[in-house]
Amino acid sequence: MAEAAGFEFPSIPVSWVKRDLLVFANSIGATKDELHFLYELHPSFTAFPTYPIILSFKHTDQEVVDFYARSSGGPSIPGVPKLDPRRIVDGQRQLTVIKPIPATSAGKTFELRGKVIGVYDKGRSGTVTEIQHELIDKSTGEVYTRILSSSFAVGQGGWGGPKGPKGVNYPPPERKPDAIFTYQTTEEQALLYRINGDYNPLHADPTIGTKMGFPGAILHGLCTWNVAARGVLRMLGNSEGERLKSFQARFAAPVMPGDKLVTEMWVTGAKEDGAEEVRFMTRVEGGKVVLSNGRALLTKVEKKAESKL
Numbered sequence: 223m224a225e226a227a228g229f230e231f232p233s234i235p236v237s238w239v240k241r242d243l244l245v246f247a248n249s250i251g252a253t254k255d256e257l258h259f260l261y262e263l264h265p266s267f268t269a270f271p272t273y274p275i276i277l278s279f280k281h282t283d284q285e286v287v288d289f290y291a292r293s294s295g296g297p298s299i300p301g302v303p304k305l306d307p308r309r310i311v312d313g314q315r316q317l318t319v320i321k322p323i324p325a326t327s328a329g330k331t332f333e334l335r336g337k338v339i340g341v342y343d344k345g346r347s348g349t350v351t352e353i354q355h356e357l358i359d360k361s362t363g364e365v366y367t368r369i370l371s372s373s374f375a376v377g378q379g380g381w382g383g384p385k386g387p388k389g390v391n392y393p394p395p396e397r398k399p400d401a402i403f404t405y406q407t408t409e410e411q412a413l414l415y416r417i418n419g420d421y422n423p424l425h426a427d428p429t430i431g432t433k434m435g436f437p438g439a440i441l442h443g444l445c446t447w448n449v450a451a452r453g454v455l456r457m458l459g460n461s462e463g464e465r466l467k468s469f470q471a472r473f474a475a476p477v478m479p480g481d482k483l484v485t486e487m488w489v490t491g492a493k494e495d496g497a498e499e500v501r502f503m504t505r506v507e508g509g510k511v512v513l514s515n516g517r518a519l520l521t522k523v524e525k526k527a528e529s530k531l
């Protein structure tokens with residue numbers, strides 16, 4: 223098992239154009255008062271700061287790809303049994319902004335360099351694979367973004383691997399939230415979000431969702447995660463992309479397209495690298511917590527009075 227940790231994947235060339243940024247901002251519900259994420263001629267036009275999260279799915283694609291073929295096509299991780307991509311869900315994600323990305327990758331040679339942090343056997347529950355990716359400009363070696371991902375292979379545990387370290391939890395303070403952001407997803411939200419490059423049929427074909435025990439096609443965990451990122455930035459960072467330095471959360475329960483998402487957030491007063499800590503939690507209205515362990519780092523936190531649908 224020692225061989226799995228540190229295993230490096232072949233680097234993946236990635237690219238994007240302004241149009242991809244527009245699709246992304248639309249797919250996470252950006253509104254006309256966030257025009258700088260939606261209109262390429264806006265004087266402050268910029269990528270929504272979590273956009274790089276999509277690049278491990280998109281690569282350099284302009285066309286739809288076969289998700290399963292791509293997910294099973296990569297190299298095997300040493301010491302770990304082959305996992306069935308049809309029964310893998312996203313577990314958690316952390317994105318750290320090191321340098322904001324340009325509005326298009328044209329003129330640079332970006333790639334994602336990925337390595338395994340650990341693969342953990344959770345017994346009957348499944349297997350957790352933790353991978354770190356860095357978005358790097360190959361020609362200069364500059365790192366733009368660091369992403370830590372955990373995927374959860376449901377029911378595919380019990381192969382004798384290590385259980386893994388105890389995770390760090392970021393529970394919200396026990397007081398009223400400092401801001402609340404509500405977003406009504408549509409029945410077609412996942413069909414729109416997949417155009418970013420995550421073509422997992424789990425988000426389109428209801429029969430695949432029901433085989434995994436869900437009520438139908440579920441929303442991409444990262445769509446919920448990015449909606450929450452937009453909410454935190456909107457409510458506490460005046461929708462100024464450069465203020466978001468880090469964003470992370472655990473996918474605690476699935477979301478169905480059409481659900482209303484309620485993100486509660488707390489400014490804790492803690493500081494890290496000159497940014498302020500925000501903890502957050504997202505629920506489906508009146509129901510389950512769907513994003514737990516939410517934590518963001520923002521510079522110049524300022525509260526907005528009201529949430530916007």
Ligand SMILES: CCCCCCC[C@@H](O)CC(=O)SCCNC(=O)CCNC(=O)[C@H](O)C(C)(C)COP(=O)(O)OP(=O)(O)OC[C@H]1O[C@@H](n2cnc3c(N)ncnc32)[C@H](O)[C@@H]1OP(=O)(O)O
Binds near residue numbers: 310312420443474476
């Ligand atoms: C190669 C192809 C890559 C594909 C990438 C995916 C692409 C996307 O398109 C797919 C998606 O977007 S899927 C949608 C988003 N994800 C979800 O909806 C998952 C929601 N969560 C769940 O269903 C359960 O929490 C569940 C099932 C995750 C866990 O529930 P339980 O089995 O009840 O687990 P539990 O008993 O609570 O815990 C067991 C151990 O696992 C750890 N753990 C739990 N949830 C985790 C999570 N979300 N991420 C990472 N680790 C997690 C627990 O800490 C526990 O470990 P330990 O015993 O060591 O404490």
